[in-house]
Amino acid sequence: MARLAFALDPAVEDRILADLVEAGHTIVARLVGWRDVLDGLDSLGPDVVIVGAGPSTLTSELLTACDQRGIRVIALADSDRDRAQATGLGLHEVLDARADVRDLESLVSGGVPVPSRIGEGDAARPAVGASGVIAVWGPAGAPGRTTAAMNLAAELAASGHSVALVDADPYGGAIAPALGLLDETPGFASACRLAGTGALDRAELERIAQRYSSPRASFDVYTGLVGPSRWPELTHDRVAGALQAMRVRFEYVVVDVGFSLERDEELTSDAFAPRRNAATFAALAAADRVVAIGLADPVGLARLLRGHAELVELVEPERVDVVVNRVRASALGIDAHAQVRQTLRRFAGLADATLLPHDGRAADAAILTARTLRDAAPRSPLRAALRSYVDGHLLPAPEPRRRTAALTGWRRRPAAA
Missing domain, CATH: 3.40.50.300 (P-loop containing nucleotide triphosphate hydrolases)
Incomplete structure (x- = not known):
């Protein structure tokens, strides 16, 4: 069974906590914001991080850190805006915050770990x-x-x-x-x-x-x-x-x-x-x-x-x-x-x-x-x-980087007076 870390709205957390524990999962932390999760990734060692899809609990920094450690991230969206925020960050595993706990447990237990984004590092x-x-x-x-x-x-x-x-x-x-x-x-x-x-x-x-x-x-x-x-x-x-x-x-x-x-x-x-x-x-x-x-x-x-x-x-x-x-x-x-x-x-x-x-x-x-x-x-x-x-x-060879990407931020030197 999986080791879970939470960063959720208290009402959502209370609704799903007992069922996930009964399913055999271990709750290693119940945190508040994304920075608390980020600071505890190495010490807590979770297999899955379940967070709210809003900007207070889900950020690009958190996704990058979880990708580097091979930790899955599952986001629970309370609104269309939150879902759009998670999707815009490139997260694939997003559920409705009101979804049946059995759907969440099935995803935690049987879902395939999916990297949140395609980047340029080894993890991607x-x-x-x-x-x-x-x-x-x-x-x-x-x-x-x-x-x-x-x-x-x-x-x-x-x-x-x-x-x-x-x-x-x-x-x-x-x-x-x-x-x-x-x-x-x-x-x-x-x-x-x-x-x-x-x-x-x-x-x-x-x-x-x-x-x-x-x-x-x-x-x-x-x-x-x-x-x-x-x-x-x-x-x-x-x-x-x-x-x-x-x-x-x-x-x-x-x-x-x-x-x-x-x-x-x-x-x-x-x-x-x-x-x-x-x-x-x-x-x-x-x-x-x-x-x-x-x-x-x-x-x-x-x-x-x-x-x-x-x-x-x-x-x-x-x-x-x-x-x-x-x-x-x-x-x-x-x-x-x-x-x-x-x-x-x-x-x-x-x-x-x-x-x-x-x-x-x-x-x-x-x-x-x-x-x-x-x-x-x-x-x-x-x-x-x-x-x-x-x-x-x-390891498979990384895809070659496009040459134009290396020129990002290049500026033309001003002409000499």
Whole structure:
């Protein structure tokens, strides 16, 4: 259910409050004007802001701030003038202040988040051409799959998109402790069970998700298995069904998958036994983009090259982006970046790879505080490299600005006397 903040006429608020609480929503604040709402967006962390459509509670500044944080705004119009004010600001979700509470609750629970306006920033980028499901894979040896997945989700969310982070590693999840979240109940396993019975709808996705809260970069998290003994819950069909439901609900779904690409059926004569790596194969098949990450040392590169050869037998090479983590001279010698690129080109024909610098101080700060790099070390080189990768490979290219727009405010210089 949603976290709601109000800035409404008292009579309207009294009429709808009890019904929204009874529907399961949480009221985080009852405020007076738009400035009160604006000041409380980061501290209160609402999912939806319900305001009056008049100028005292709805302004361009408030809409901009909510768009940047991925917060929906619903306006209740008490008159035609108020409705025209909200429409003029570009707000799409406007209801009559006298509308049935059931209509408002339906919009709060089932409405699709719509950006209030089309602007020029990252938050207003169109979703056309976006890579909806992103699987993060890497070979054995802790190459940084979980770190990459968490921070890709954070950077996508910071661009104004709705994002889910999924821990689908059948060998034991690490996302929950890395982000300081509870892991008693595996959220993704719950999603898979509900998908298997056809009961995974928007309300259930919201119920079983945990929220990683961050100013302008919050996202939903579906935690992984508490222990590897529960992997039979992640069957191929269930995982595929759960990811399909999330694809409808979110603009981006980032999935941390297991390392093994071994076909389980080759190890057992029981054709009907569950497959431990089924979740990995299902996620790779559903992914629009696969991020293959490996370590920048002789052992890590060898594992990445062997694993990449297996990976492209399952996934079209066009869907795979190669990322090399912890590039450093201490493990590779002089000009480490050139050595990595030469190795990838010579042994795998990979001419385009993303290299991430070794940044132990930033990674340690993120682990220590259970936060993403964006929150724990926003100026770190590692975070900058991940941000650059997201902008260049995962987000759709922004529409080019019209040249005439750059000349706004230009004035002719007075002629010399």
